[in-house]
Amino acid sequence: MAAQISPDSVWVLGAHMTRFARYPDRDLIDLASESAMAALADGEVTVGDIDVLACGSLFQASGAVGQRIQKQIGQTGVPVYNVANACATGATAIRTVMMAIKAGEARIGLAVGAEQMGKMGLLGGATKKEKKVFEPSGRYGAVTGVDGHLGTETMPGVFAQAGTAYAHDHGGVGFEQFARVAYKNHLHSTLNPLAQYQKEFSMAEIMESPMMSYPNTLLMCCPTGDGAAAVVLVSGERLASMPAHVRKRAVKVSASVLTSDPFTEDCQVQPDVNTLTRNAADQAYEAAGVGPEDLDLVELHDCFATAELIHYDNLRLCEPGGAGDFIDSGGPFRDGATPVNVSGGLISKGHPIGATGVANVYEVTAHLRGEAGDRQIEGATVGLAHVIGLASACGVHILEKAAA
Amino acid sequence: MAPARVPLVDYLRLEPEPHLVAQECISCGARFFDRRNACARCGRTEFAPASVDGSGELRAFTIVHRAAPGIPVPFVSAIVRTDDGTWVRSNVVNCDPTPDAVKLGMRVQLITHTIGADDDGTEAVAFGYEPV
Secondary structure (H helix, E strand, O other): OOEOOOOOOEEEEEEEEOOOEOOOOOOHHHHHHHHHHHHHHHOOOOHHHOOEEEEEOOOOOOOOHHHHHHHHHOOOOOOEEEEOEOEOHHHHHHHHHHHHHHOOOOOEEEEEEEEEOOOOOOOOOOOOOOOOOOOOEOOOOEOOOOOOOOOOOOHHHHHHHHHHHHHHHOOOOOHHHHHHHHHHHHHHHOOOOOOOOOOOOOHHHHHHOOEEEEOEEHHHEOOOOEEEEEEEEEEHHHHOOOOHHHHHHOEEEEEEEEEEOOOOOHHHOOOOOOHHHHHHHHHHHHHHOOOHHHOOEEEOOOOEHHHHHHHHHHOOOOOOOOHHHHHHOOOOOOOOOOOEOOOOHHHHHOOOHHHHHHHHHHHHHHHHOOOOHHHOOOOOOEEEEEEEEOOOEEEEEEEEEEOO | OOOOEEEOOOOEEOOOOOEEEEEEEOOOOOEEOOOOOOOOOOOOOOEEEEEEOOEEEEEEEEEEOOOOOOOOOOEEEEEEEEOOOOEEEEEEOOOOOOOOOOOOOOEEEEEEEEEEEOOOOOEEEEEEEEEO
16 A cells, blocks of 8 residues: 555655653753754755744743744744643644645644653652641642542553553453563664663563552653654645655655543543544544554554553454453564554653654654664554543544655 | 541532532533533533442552652552442552452442541541442
8 A cells, every 4th residue: 555645635754753862961942953953854845945833842831842943943934833732742733734734824844842851750640738727729629639549640550540441341451461561662662773761671570660550560651751853744735746756755644633532421530541542543544544454553652551552452453352362462563463662662762742742653654664774664554653641632643655 | 526527528528428429410410520611521501419329349440659759658549430320539448459459340338537637636538448
Protein backbone atom coordinates (compact mmCIF):
# COMPACT_ATOMS: atom_id res chain seq x y z
CA MET A 1 0.00 0.00 0.00
CA ALA A 2 1.37 3.42 -0.90
CA ALA A 3 -0.40 6.75 -0.93
CA GLN A 4 -0.94 9.05 -3.93
CA ILE A 5 -0.74 12.83 -3.67
CA SER A 6 -4.25 14.28 -3.91
CA PRO A 7 -4.60 18.07 -3.62
CA ASP A 8 -6.64 17.95 -0.40
CA SER A 9 -4.34 15.52 1.39
CA VAL A 10 -1.81 16.57 4.06
CA TRP A 11 1.74 15.24 4.31
CA VAL A 12 4.68 15.18 6.67
CA LEU A 13 7.40 17.02 4.76
CA GLY A 14 10.07 17.21 7.44
CA ALA A 15 10.54 15.73 10.89
CA HIS A 16 13.03 15.75 13.72
CA MET A 17 13.40 14.93 17.37
CA THR A 18 16.20 15.63 19.80
CA ARG A 19 17.39 12.75 21.85
CA PHE A 20 15.21 12.63 24.95
CA ALA A 21 17.50 13.12 27.93
CA ARG A 22 18.23 15.66 30.63
CA TYR A 23 19.76 18.89 29.41
CA PRO A 24 20.65 21.00 32.43
CA ASP A 25 22.82 23.30 30.29
CA ARG A 26 20.18 24.08 27.66
CA ASP A 27 16.74 25.62 27.98
CA LEU A 28 13.38 24.75 26.47
CA ILE A 29 13.77 27.27 23.66
CA ASP A 30 17.17 25.84 22.70
CA LEU A 31 15.71 22.37 22.38
CA ALA A 32 12.55 23.46 20.56
CA SER A 33 14.48 25.66 18.14
CA GLU A 34 16.97 22.91 17.34
CA SER A 35 14.13 20.60 16.38
CA ALA A 36 12.26 23.28 14.45
CA MET A 37 15.32 24.19 12.37
CA ALA A 38 16.15 20.55 11.75
CA ALA A 39 12.61 19.70 10.66
CA LEU A 40 12.62 22.63 8.21
CA ALA A 41 15.97 21.49 6.79
CA ASP A 42 14.72 17.92 6.60
CA GLY A 43 11.77 19.10 4.49
CA GLU A 44 14.01 21.37 2.38
CA VAL A 45 12.00 24.49 3.26
CA THR A 46 12.81 27.62 5.23
CA VAL A 47 10.98 29.48 7.96
CA GLY A 48 9.79 31.89 5.25
CA ASP A 49 7.74 29.07 3.74
CA ILE A 50 5.82 28.45 6.96
CA ASP A 51 2.27 29.82 7.03
CA VAL A 52 1.36 28.74 10.56
CA LEU A 53 3.18 27.60 13.73
CA ALA A 54 1.68 25.52 16.51
CA CYS A 55 3.69 24.91 19.62
CA GLY A 56 2.95 22.47 22.42
CA SER A 57 4.54 22.75 25.85
CA LEU A 58 2.61 21.80 28.95
CA PHE A 59 4.54 23.20 31.87
CA GLN A 60 5.38 26.45 30.08
CA ALA A 61 2.01 26.74 28.38
CA SER A 62 1.63 30.38 29.39
CA GLY A 63 5.15 31.28 28.30
CA ALA A 64 4.61 32.18 24.63
CA VAL A 65 6.97 29.37 23.67
CA GLY A 66 5.96 29.54 20.00
CA GLN A 67 6.80 33.23 19.76
CA ARG A 68 10.08 32.68 21.58
CA ILE A 69 10.96 29.98 19.04
CA GLN A 70 10.26 32.51 16.29
CA LYS A 71 12.78 34.87 17.84
CA GLN A 72 15.36 32.07 17.48
CA ILE A 73 14.51 30.85 13.99
CA GLY A 74 12.77 33.72 12.22
CA GLN A 75 10.06 36.26 13.05
CA THR A 76 7.84 36.19 9.98
CA GLY A 77 4.62 37.38 11.57
CA VAL A 78 2.62 34.23 10.83
CA PRO A 79 -0.06 33.11 13.32
CA VAL A 80 1.21 31.18 16.33
CA TYR A 81 -0.94 28.84 18.39
CA ASN A 82 0.44 27.82 21.77
CA VAL A 83 -1.41 24.71 22.86
CA ALA A 84 -1.63 22.64 26.02
CA ASN A 85 -3.61 19.41 26.31
CA ALA A 86 -1.95 17.33 29.03
CA CYS A 87 0.06 14.44 27.58
CA ALA A 88 -1.68 14.91 24.22
CA THR A 89 -0.15 18.39 23.89
CA GLY A 90 2.21 17.49 21.03
CA ALA A 91 -0.50 15.70 19.05
CA THR A 92 -2.71 18.73 19.57
CA ALA A 93 -0.04 20.96 18.02
CA ILE A 94 0.08 18.71 14.96
CA ARG A 95 -3.70 18.62 14.84
CA THR A 96 -3.81 22.43 14.93
CA VAL A 97 -1.56 22.70 11.89
CA MET A 98 -3.58 19.97 10.16
CA MET A 99 -6.76 21.98 10.64
CA ALA A 100 -5.17 25.15 9.30
CA ILE A 101 -4.02 23.34 6.16
CA LYS A 102 -7.32 21.51 5.70
CA ALA A 103 -9.17 24.81 6.10
CA GLY A 104 -7.10 26.27 3.28
CA GLU A 105 -5.56 28.95 5.50
CA ALA A 106 -2.05 27.50 5.24
CA ARG A 107 -0.10 25.44 2.74
CA ILE A 108 2.88 24.62 4.90
CA GLY A 109 2.87 24.60 8.70
CA LEU A 110 5.24 23.77 11.52
CA ALA A 111 4.28 21.89 14.67
CA VAL A 112 6.75 21.85 17.56
CA GLY A 113 6.48 20.03 20.86
CA ALA A 114 8.95 20.63 23.66
CA GLU A 115 9.26 20.10 27.38
CA GLN A 116 11.89 20.58 30.00
CA MET A 117 11.07 18.67 33.15
CA GLY A 118 14.43 17.85 34.66
CA LYS A 119 14.01 15.49 37.58
CA MET A 120 10.47 16.35 38.52
CA GLY A 121 9.88 13.03 40.21
CA LEU A 122 6.42 11.69 40.92
CA LEU A 123 3.65 13.53 39.05
CA GLY A 124 0.07 13.92 40.10
CA GLY A 125 0.25 13.59 43.86
CA ALA A 126 -0.65 16.81 45.58
CA THR A 127 1.46 17.70 48.57
CA LYS A 128 -0.98 17.78 51.42
CA LYS A 129 -1.35 21.10 53.16
CA GLU A 130 -2.23 20.45 56.76
CA LYS A 131 -4.77 23.03 57.76
CA LYS A 132 -4.88 24.15 61.32
CA VAL A 133 -8.64 24.45 61.17
CA PHE A 134 -10.75 21.98 59.25
CA GLU A 135 -12.99 24.06 57.02
CA PRO A 136 -14.65 22.78 53.88
CA SER A 137 -13.30 24.18 50.62
CA GLY A 138 -13.38 23.38 46.94
CA ARG A 139 -15.94 21.55 44.87
CA TYR A 140 -16.10 18.60 47.24
CA GLY A 141 -16.09 20.57 50.45
CA ALA A 142 -12.87 18.88 51.54
CA VAL A 143 -11.45 19.91 54.90
CA THR A 144 -7.94 18.73 53.99
CA GLY A 145 -6.17 17.02 51.08
CA VAL A 146 -7.94 13.86 49.95
CA ASP A 147 -5.02 12.27 48.06
CA GLY A 148 -4.12 9.14 49.98
CA HIS A 149 -7.36 9.13 51.97
CA LEU A 150 -9.84 8.76 49.14
CA GLY A 151 -7.70 6.90 46.65
CA THR A 152 -4.62 8.07 44.82
CA GLU A 153 -4.01 10.98 42.50
CA THR A 154 -0.50 9.92 41.48
CA MET A 155 0.03 9.02 37.83
CA PRO A 156 1.54 5.54 38.43
CA GLY A 157 -1.46 4.79 40.65
CA VAL A 158 -4.15 6.14 38.36
CA PHE A 159 -2.81 4.11 35.44
CA ALA A 160 -2.32 1.07 37.66
CA GLN A 161 -6.04 1.21 38.41
CA ALA A 162 -6.80 1.41 34.70
CA GLY A 163 -4.79 -1.79 34.33
CA THR A 164 -6.40 -3.66 37.20
CA ALA A 165 -9.84 -2.59 35.96
CA TYR A 166 -8.97 -4.35 32.69
CA ALA A 167 -7.79 -7.38 34.65
CA HIS A 168 -11.12 -7.38 36.50
CA ASP A 169 -13.03 -7.55 33.24
CA HIS A 170 -10.76 -9.90 31.27
CA GLY A 171 -8.76 -13.02 32.04
CA GLY A 172 -5.10 -13.70 31.49
CA VAL A 173 -3.82 -10.37 32.79
CA GLY A 174 -1.62 -10.08 35.85
CA PHE A 175 1.63 -8.66 37.20
CA GLU A 176 3.71 -10.71 34.77
CA GLN A 177 1.88 -9.50 31.66
CA PHE A 178 2.35 -5.88 32.70
CA ALA A 179 6.02 -6.52 33.44
CA ARG A 180 6.51 -8.10 30.01
CA VAL A 181 5.36 -4.84 28.39
CA ALA A 182 8.19 -3.01 30.15
CA TYR A 183 10.64 -5.81 29.29
CA LYS A 184 9.78 -5.36 25.60
CA ASN A 185 10.10 -1.59 25.58
CA HIS A 186 13.40 -1.53 27.44
CA LEU A 187 14.66 -4.18 24.99
CA HIS A 188 13.48 -2.17 21.99
CA SER A 189 15.17 0.99 23.27
CA THR A 190 18.62 -0.60 22.99
CA LEU A 191 18.35 -0.03 19.22
CA ASN A 192 17.30 3.63 19.48
CA PRO A 193 20.07 6.21 19.93
CA LEU A 194 17.42 8.89 20.57
CA ALA A 195 16.05 7.11 23.65
CA GLN A 196 16.68 8.53 27.11
CA TYR A 197 17.57 5.05 28.35
CA GLN A 198 18.97 2.28 26.14
CA LYS A 199 19.34 -0.58 28.53
CA GLU A 200 17.83 -4.05 28.58
CA PHE A 201 16.41 -5.35 31.87
CA SER A 202 15.41 -8.90 32.73
CA MET A 203 11.87 -9.76 33.77
CA ALA A 204 13.19 -10.38 37.29
CA GLU A 205 14.89 -6.98 37.43
CA ILE A 206 11.67 -5.30 36.29
CA MET A 207 9.43 -7.19 38.72
CA GLU A 208 11.82 -6.69 41.64
CA SER A 209 12.54 -3.02 41.04
CA PRO A 210 11.02 -0.66 43.63
CA MET A 211 7.23 -0.85 43.70
CA MET A 212 5.67 2.52 42.84
CA SER A 213 2.02 1.63 42.66
CA TYR A 214 1.14 -2.03 42.24
CA PRO A 215 1.44 -3.46 39.66
CA ASN A 216 3.67 -0.67 38.30
CA THR A 217 7.26 -0.95 39.50
CA LEU A 218 9.82 1.78 38.85
CA LEU A 219 10.98 0.08 35.61
CA MET A 220 7.36 0.00 34.42
CA CYS A 221 7.04 3.80 34.69
CA CYS A 222 8.20 6.41 32.19
CA PRO A 223 10.90 8.82 33.39
CA THR A 224 10.66 12.60 33.39
CA GLY A 225 13.04 14.33 31.04
CA ASP A 226 13.75 17.01 28.46
CA GLY A 227 13.38 17.03 24.72
CA ALA A 228 11.77 18.46 21.62
CA ALA A 229 10.36 17.27 18.33
CA ALA A 230 9.00 19.04 15.27
CA VAL A 231 7.22 18.21 12.05
CA VAL A 232 6.59 20.26 8.94
CA LEU A 233 3.25 19.54 7.29
CA VAL A 234 2.36 20.43 3.71
CA SER A 235 -0.78 20.34 1.61
CA GLY A 236 -0.92 17.78 -1.18
CA GLU A 237 -1.44 20.60 -3.65
CA ARG A 238 1.80 22.29 -2.60
CA LEU A 239 3.70 19.01 -2.32
CA ALA A 240 2.81 18.07 -5.89
CA SER A 241 4.88 21.03 -7.13
CA MET A 242 7.97 20.01 -5.14
CA PRO A 243 10.95 18.05 -6.50
CA ALA A 244 10.66 14.28 -6.89
CA HIS A 245 13.20 13.48 -4.16
CA VAL A 246 11.19 15.60 -1.69
CA ARG A 247 7.89 13.98 -2.68
CA LYS A 248 9.42 10.55 -2.29
CA ARG A 249 10.30 11.15 1.35
CA ALA A 250 6.95 12.74 2.20
CA VAL A 251 4.64 10.68 4.40
CA LYS A 252 0.88 10.98 4.12
CA VAL A 253 -1.19 11.86 7.17
CA SER A 254 -4.08 9.55 6.37
CA ALA A 255 -5.91 10.30 9.60
CA SER A 256 -5.58 12.94 12.29
CA VAL A 257 -8.05 12.62 15.13
CA LEU A 258 -8.47 14.22 18.55
CA THR A 259 -11.13 13.07 21.00
CA SER A 260 -12.22 13.85 24.55
CA ASP A 261 -14.14 11.79 27.09
CA PRO A 262 -17.72 11.00 26.23
CA PHE A 263 -19.83 10.51 29.35
CA THR A 264 -19.22 7.26 31.17
CA GLU A 265 -20.28 6.59 34.73
CA ASP A 266 -16.88 5.51 36.04
CA CYS A 267 -15.05 8.45 34.49
CA GLN A 268 -16.70 10.70 37.06
CA VAL A 269 -14.37 9.25 39.72
CA GLN A 270 -11.45 7.79 37.72
CA PRO A 271 -10.03 8.73 34.33
CA ASP A 272 -11.48 6.53 31.59
CA VAL A 273 -8.56 6.17 29.19
CA ASN A 274 -10.37 3.54 27.15
CA THR A 275 -13.51 4.99 25.61
CA LEU A 276 -11.95 8.06 24.02
CA THR A 277 -9.02 5.98 22.73
CA ARG A 278 -11.42 3.50 21.14
CA ASN A 279 -13.36 6.36 19.61
CA ALA A 280 -10.20 7.98 18.25
CA ALA A 281 -8.92 4.71 16.82
CA ASP A 282 -12.21 3.88 15.14
CA GLN A 283 -12.47 7.37 13.63
CA ALA A 284 -8.86 7.17 12.42
CA TYR A 285 -9.25 3.75 10.81
CA GLU A 286 -12.41 4.98 9.09
CA ALA A 287 -10.76 8.17 7.84
CA ALA A 288 -7.64 6.39 6.62
CA GLY A 289 -9.46 3.44 5.11
CA VAL A 290 -7.10 1.04 6.84
CA GLY A 291 -7.62 -1.47 9.63
CA PRO A 292 -5.45 -2.48 12.56
CA GLU A 293 -4.31 -5.52 10.56
CA ASP A 294 -2.70 -3.17 8.02
CA LEU A 295 -0.40 -1.50 10.57
CA ASP A 296 3.31 -2.24 10.26
CA LEU A 297 4.11 -0.44 13.50
CA VAL A 298 2.39 1.42 16.33
CA GLU A 299 3.77 4.02 18.71
CA LEU A 300 1.29 4.17 21.59
CA HIS A 301 1.14 5.97 24.91
CA ASP A 302 2.90 3.65 27.34
CA CYS A 303 3.30 6.16 30.15
CA PHE A 304 3.08 3.07 32.37
CA ALA A 305 3.17 -0.62 31.49
CA THR A 306 -0.44 -0.98 32.58
CA ALA A 307 -1.45 1.67 30.04
CA GLU A 308 0.23 -0.01 27.08
CA LEU A 309 -1.47 -3.32 27.76
CA ILE A 310 -4.98 -1.92 27.75
CA HIS A 311 -4.31 0.14 24.61
CA TYR A 312 -3.61 -3.08 22.65
CA ASP A 313 -7.31 -3.68 23.08
CA ASN A 314 -8.40 -0.04 22.71
CA LEU A 315 -6.52 0.30 19.39
CA ARG A 316 -7.94 -3.08 18.24
CA LEU A 317 -4.48 -4.63 17.92
CA CYS A 318 -5.68 -7.81 19.65
CA GLU A 319 -8.88 -9.77 20.04
CA PRO A 320 -11.38 -8.06 22.39
CA GLY A 321 -10.28 -8.89 25.93
CA GLY A 322 -7.12 -10.53 24.61
CA ALA A 323 -4.40 -8.04 25.60
CA GLY A 324 -2.80 -10.54 27.99
CA ASP A 325 -2.57 -13.19 25.28
CA PHE A 326 -1.25 -10.61 22.83
CA ILE A 327 1.79 -9.73 24.96
CA ASP A 328 2.31 -13.36 26.02
CA SER A 329 2.37 -14.47 22.38
CA GLY A 330 4.94 -11.83 21.43
CA GLY A 331 2.53 -9.89 19.19
CA PRO A 332 3.82 -6.39 20.04
CA PHE A 333 7.54 -7.26 19.97
CA ARG A 334 9.45 -5.87 17.00
CA ASP A 335 9.37 -9.26 15.27
CA GLY A 336 5.71 -9.85 16.22
CA ALA A 337 2.38 -9.43 14.45
CA THR A 338 2.14 -5.68 15.15
CA PRO A 339 5.35 -4.12 16.50
CA VAL A 340 4.49 -1.66 19.28
CA ASN A 341 6.86 1.01 20.56
CA VAL A 342 9.95 -0.08 18.68
CA SER A 343 11.38 3.28 19.79
CA GLY A 344 11.42 2.04 23.38
CA GLY A 345 8.19 3.88 24.11
CA LEU A 346 7.68 6.42 26.82
CA ILE A 347 8.93 3.87 29.34
CA SER A 348 12.46 3.91 27.95
CA LYS A 349 12.62 6.53 25.18
CA GLY A 350 11.26 9.06 27.66
CA HIS A 351 8.28 11.36 28.01
CA PRO A 352 9.05 15.09 27.93
CA ILE A 353 5.34 15.74 27.83
CA GLY A 354 4.88 18.38 25.13
CA ALA A 355 7.34 16.64 22.80
CA THR A 356 5.87 13.15 23.07
CA GLY A 357 3.00 13.39 20.59
CA VAL A 358 5.27 14.95 17.95
CA ALA A 359 8.08 12.49 18.58
CA ASN A 360 5.71 9.56 18.00
CA VAL A 361 4.88 10.95 14.57
CA TYR A 362 8.60 11.48 13.93
CA GLU A 363 9.24 7.84 14.82
CA VAL A 364 6.58 6.43 12.50
CA THR A 365 7.73 8.79 9.74
CA ALA A 366 11.32 7.56 10.07
CA HIS A 367 10.22 3.95 9.58
CA LEU A 368 7.96 4.70 6.62
CA ARG A 369 10.88 6.49 4.95
CA GLY A 370 13.18 3.55 5.66
CA GLU A 371 15.45 5.84 7.68
CA ALA A 372 15.11 4.40 11.19
CA GLY A 373 18.57 2.84 11.33
CA ASP A 374 19.12 -0.21 13.49
CA ARG A 375 15.54 -0.21 14.71
CA GLN A 376 13.99 -0.02 11.23
CA ILE A 377 10.91 -2.16 10.68
CA GLU A 378 11.67 -3.42 7.20
CA GLY A 379 9.17 -2.58 4.51
CA ALA A 380 6.91 -0.52 6.75
CA THR A 381 4.23 1.31 4.77
CA VAL A 382 1.52 2.15 7.36
CA GLY A 383 1.91 3.19 10.99
CA LEU A 384 -0.13 4.65 13.83
CA ALA A 385 0.84 7.14 16.55
CA HIS A 386 -1.29 7.45 19.70
CA VAL A 387 -1.12 9.67 22.76
CA ILE A 388 -3.47 10.30 25.62
CA GLY A 389 -3.55 13.02 28.23
CA LEU A 390 -5.68 12.72 31.31
CA ALA A 391 -8.95 14.46 31.88
CA SER A 392 -8.85 13.55 28.86
CA ALA A 393 -7.54 14.12 25.33
CA CYS A 394 -6.56 11.41 22.87
CA GLY A 395 -4.70 11.97 19.62
CA VAL A 396 -4.35 9.34 16.90
CA HIS A 397 -2.47 9.84 13.64
CA ILE A 398 -2.22 7.24 10.88
CA LEU A 399 0.65 7.73 8.46
CA GLU A 400 1.30 6.12 5.08
CA LYS A 401 4.37 5.87 2.88
CA ALA A 402 4.28 7.80 -0.39
CA ALA A 403 3.92 6.01 -3.70
CA ALA A 404 7.32 5.63 -5.38
CA MET B 1 -16.99 15.79 75.95
CA ALA B 2 -16.48 13.95 72.69
CA PRO B 3 -14.50 15.97 70.11
CA ALA B 4 -16.35 17.66 67.27
CA ARG B 5 -16.25 15.68 64.04
CA VAL B 6 -16.41 16.88 60.45
CA PRO B 7 -16.56 14.80 57.29
CA LEU B 8 -13.46 14.91 55.06
CA VAL B 9 -15.70 15.77 52.10
CA ASP B 10 -19.19 17.20 51.98
CA TYR B 11 -20.71 14.22 50.17
CA LEU B 12 -19.96 12.05 53.20
CA ARG B 13 -22.77 12.33 55.78
CA LEU B 14 -22.04 11.04 59.26
CA GLU B 15 -25.64 10.94 60.58
CA PRO B 16 -27.72 8.99 61.25
CA GLU B 17 -25.40 6.31 59.86
CA PRO B 18 -22.39 7.14 57.69
CA HIS B 19 -23.31 7.23 54.01
CA LEU B 20 -22.54 9.05 50.79
CA VAL B 21 -24.92 11.43 49.07
CA ALA B 22 -24.68 12.02 45.32
CA GLN B 23 -26.32 14.66 43.17
CA GLU B 24 -28.56 12.65 40.85
CA CYS B 25 -29.87 13.91 37.54
CA ILE B 26 -33.64 13.65 37.80
CA SER B 27 -33.87 12.92 34.07
CA CYS B 28 -31.30 10.18 33.41
CA GLY B 29 -30.18 9.18 36.90
CA ALA B 30 -26.46 9.96 36.38
CA ARG B 31 -24.74 10.59 39.70
CA PHE B 32 -22.09 13.15 40.59
CA PHE B 33 -20.31 13.99 43.83
CA ASP B 34 -19.85 17.66 42.97
CA ARG B 35 -22.14 20.34 41.58
CA ARG B 36 -22.75 20.39 37.83
CA ASN B 37 -24.28 23.14 35.73
CA ALA B 38 -25.87 20.49 33.56
CA CYS B 39 -25.81 16.73 33.52
CA ALA B 40 -22.67 15.49 31.75
CA ARG B 41 -24.69 12.68 30.19
CA CYS B 42 -28.01 14.22 29.13
CA GLY B 43 -27.63 17.97 29.54
CA ARG B 44 -30.64 18.47 31.79
CA THR B 45 -30.19 20.87 34.66
CA GLU B 46 -32.18 19.50 37.60
CA PHE B 47 -30.59 17.34 40.26
CA ALA B 48 -31.76 15.80 43.53
CA PRO B 49 -29.74 14.32 46.40
CA ALA B 50 -29.54 10.52 46.39
CA SER B 51 -28.18 8.24 49.11
CA VAL B 52 -25.56 5.81 47.84
CA ASP B 53 -25.51 2.15 48.84
CA GLY B 54 -22.81 1.35 51.38
CA SER B 55 -21.95 -2.03 49.91
CA GLY B 56 -20.40 -2.83 46.58
CA GLU B 57 -17.69 -4.56 44.58
CA LEU B 58 -13.99 -3.75 44.14
CA ARG B 59 -13.60 -2.99 40.44
CA ALA B 60 -10.02 -1.67 40.34
CA PHE B 61 -7.22 -1.02 42.78
CA THR B 62 -3.58 -0.14 43.16
CA ILE B 63 -1.29 -0.49 46.14
CA VAL B 64 0.46 2.84 46.45
CA HIS B 65 4.04 2.67 47.72
CA ARG B 66 5.21 6.11 46.59
CA ALA B 67 3.08 9.15 47.30
CA ALA B 68 3.42 12.83 48.05
CA PRO B 69 5.21 13.74 51.29
CA GLY B 70 3.04 13.31 54.37
CA ILE B 71 0.86 10.55 52.97
CA PRO B 72 1.41 7.24 54.78
CA VAL B 73 2.25 4.33 52.47
CA PRO B 74 1.54 1.67 51.52
CA PHE B 75 -2.18 2.07 51.11
CA VAL B 76 -4.77 0.52 48.82
CA SER B 77 -6.48 2.94 46.44
CA ALA B 78 -9.71 1.58 45.11
CA ILE B 79 -12.50 2.09 42.61
CA VAL B 80 -15.74 0.63 43.97
CA ARG B 81 -19.03 0.10 42.17
CA THR B 82 -21.78 0.13 44.74
CA ASP B 83 -24.78 -2.15 44.53
CA ASP B 84 -26.91 0.70 43.18
CA GLY B 85 -24.41 1.26 40.36
CA THR B 86 -22.59 4.31 41.72
CA TRP B 87 -18.84 4.58 41.09
CA VAL B 88 -16.77 5.74 44.08
CA ARG B 89 -13.06 6.36 44.57
CA SER B 90 -11.60 5.71 47.99
CA ASN B 91 -9.24 3.39 49.87
CA VAL B 92 -9.62 -0.22 50.88
CA VAL B 93 -9.04 -0.31 54.64
CA ASN B 94 -8.74 -3.03 57.27
CA CYS B 95 -7.02 -5.20 54.68
CA ASP B 96 -3.36 -6.10 54.17
CA PRO B 97 -1.93 -3.86 51.42
CA THR B 98 -0.68 -6.85 49.43
CA PRO B 99 -1.75 -8.36 46.09
CA ASP B 100 -2.59 -11.58 47.92
CA ALA B 101 -5.11 -9.90 50.21
CA VAL B 102 -6.71 -7.42 47.82
CA LYS B 103 -8.86 -9.26 45.31
CA LEU B 104 -10.56 -7.81 42.26
CA GLY B 105 -14.29 -8.34 42.49
CA MET B 106 -14.32 -8.76 46.26
CA ARG B 107 -17.31 -7.50 48.26
CA VAL B 108 -16.69 -4.36 50.29
CA GLN B 109 -18.62 -2.23 52.75
CA LEU B 110 -18.33 1.47 53.54
CA ILE B 111 -16.88 2.37 56.93
CA THR B 112 -15.57 5.61 58.42
CA HIS B 113 -12.38 6.36 60.28
CA THR B 114 -10.72 9.40 61.79
CA ILE B 115 -7.71 10.76 59.90
CA GLY B 116 -6.59 13.50 62.29
CA ALA B 117 -7.56 16.53 64.31
CA ASP B 118 -7.07 20.24 63.78
CA ASP B 119 -5.76 22.73 66.33
CA ASP B 120 -9.20 23.05 67.89
CA GLY B 121 -9.42 19.29 68.36
CA THR B 122 -11.98 18.85 65.62
CA GLU B 123 -11.57 15.45 64.01
CA ALA B 124 -11.79 14.84 60.27
CA VAL B 125 -13.63 11.68 59.33
CA ALA B 126 -12.87 9.89 56.07
CA PHE B 127 -14.63 6.94 54.49
CA GLY B 128 -13.14 3.78 53.13
CA TYR B 129 -14.24 0.30 52.16
CA GLU B 130 -13.42 -2.86 54.06
CA PRO B 131 -13.70 -6.41 52.78
CA VAL B 132 -16.77 -8.32 53.97
